Amino acid sequence: MQTQKTDETASPSQHAPLWGVVEGFYGRPWTAGQRESLCAWMKGQGLNAYLYAPKDDLKHRALWHAAYTRDEARALKRLIAHCDRLGVRFIYGIAPGLSTRWTPKQVESLLLRKVESVRRLGCRSFALMFDDIPSKGAAQYLRRYGSWVNAHVAWSRHVIEGISKRQPDARFLFCPTPYCGSFAGDVAQNTYLRTIGEDLPNAVDILWTGSDIIAPSIGLAEIRAVARVLRRPPTIWDNWFANDYDLRRLHLGPYAKRDPRVRREVRGILINPNTEFRANDVPFHTFASFVRGGGGWSEESAYRDALDQWRPQFRDCRGALPTRKELRTLTDCLHLPFASGKLAAKLLRDLPSALASTTSAGHAARARIRKTARALLQWQTRITELRDRELSYTLYRHVWELKEEMDLFQRYFDWMESATARRSAFRSPFHQVGTYRGGFVASLQRHLELAAAGGFRPATRPVS
DSSP states (O other): OOOOOOOOOOOOOTTSOEEEEEEOOSSSOOOHHHHHHHHHHHHHHTOOEEEEOOTTOTTTTTTTTSOOOHHHHHHHHHHHHHHHHHTOEEEEEEOOTTOOSSOHHHHHHHHHHHHHHHHTTTOOEEEEEOOSSOSSOOHHHHHHHSSHHHHHHHHHHHHHHHHHHHOTTOEEEEEOSSOSHHHHSSGGGOHHHHHHHHHSOTTSEEEEOOSSSSOSOBOHHHHHHHHHHHTSOOEEEEOTTOOTTOTTOOOOSOOOSBOGGGGGTSSEEEEOOOSSGGGOHHHHHHHHHHHHOOTTOOHHHHHHHHHHHHGGGGOBTTSOOOOHHHHHHHHHHSOOSSOOOHHHHHHHHHHHHHHHOOSHHHHHHHHHHHHHHHHHHHHHHHHHTBSOHHHHHHHHHHHHHHHHHHHHHHHHHHHHTSGGGGTSOOOOTTSOTTTTTOSHHHHHHTTEEEOTTSOEEEOSSOOO
16 A cells, blocks of 8 residues: 555544444454554545454453553554544454453443543544354343343443543444344344344444345345344444455455445445455555445446556566556456456356367367466466565465466366376376365365355265
8 A cells, every 4th residue: 555644633523434444353463554554545545444453462352351561552552643643533442242250340340441541542432342252141241231232231331431421522333242134133123233222322333244244245225224223324344355264365356246325324334354464455445445436436447446556566676567457367366255356257167168178169268268377377476576575475375376276277288188188197296185285174174065055065075
């Protein structure tokens, strides 16, 4: 990302819609420098919110009650001040939902004390997060509050009331345990969601990821249905680009499958992106374009513009740059959770014919695949020669995996078109059993097959 310097001081409106980024993934949290770079970039793009909620910051979740050390507090205060100068709302997330050792009163006291300690660092916005926890709390909480949702409401109201006395302009967000449609079931009848809609102050923004953890699409009807239950428009926590559930993947494609009209029906959208910070240029740029865009916003145009803005970062040690098409060949392969990009999708459509047919159609399909394969194989060398070493290290293992697969297809096609194809089985000296597609996890995966409809079944062929 390219950032622009600013000395301008601005105060984000307390009730303005939140458009921005949530650092809300599992894995290594971003560095202070990366966060500052992101917020400076957001300022120039019309985005106004950064939610700090890295799952593996111990003092956000596992040790939520623990005080920050002097050095940690100093770093957090610096980031908050940096956001304030830019007019980007810094939102501090805290996740106390795994509590079991504390009494109900201790949770209330510790939670207010921790949030107050962050308020004293300059923070004015807070997210109380009860996601990814057991659906039923410990017995002592159920005895005291009557239900798990009542515990979450009571803890939240205790914090909201305590902080608001000291900081009347404070803003609060809340993440429910059933934070998506697949968890909630019938949203209209979900007791948890109805309770927070009725019992949390209307000014509290309630986070929602959509129909699923990673929503294939987000449309008007579902947002309006959720809003009726929550008694307010939801704030979307969008996991579209998240890859913490499968770190073999990067999502370098564009923001997509979100109805632009949804922007008028929510209190904001915060995207939770790739864990690897440097993999997020296209996600960030296309999301910002979506937020700024009018009714004629184009996913394809935003994608092309984002690639053009990212391309200069791929200058190699000799000063050469890839073309936009060469970069898109890569990003179409490392694309989005539910779809490959156009170039990659075309390759996948060609593969059945290329692998099964010795006809002219099969030869033509193999020729098209070979052309794409050559472009991808070039990336393995290019990625090692980038001047931007951090970008190189971010993408390297994913580029290498693509290289291995395309190299295998090239070799298989050579074998198909040779005289030896009729006499012996195909083998590759570079793709050996135990080293290629190997390891314990790969062995586990071969025992349960995932069908296209989403169901699992035992492997149809014996697995050794």
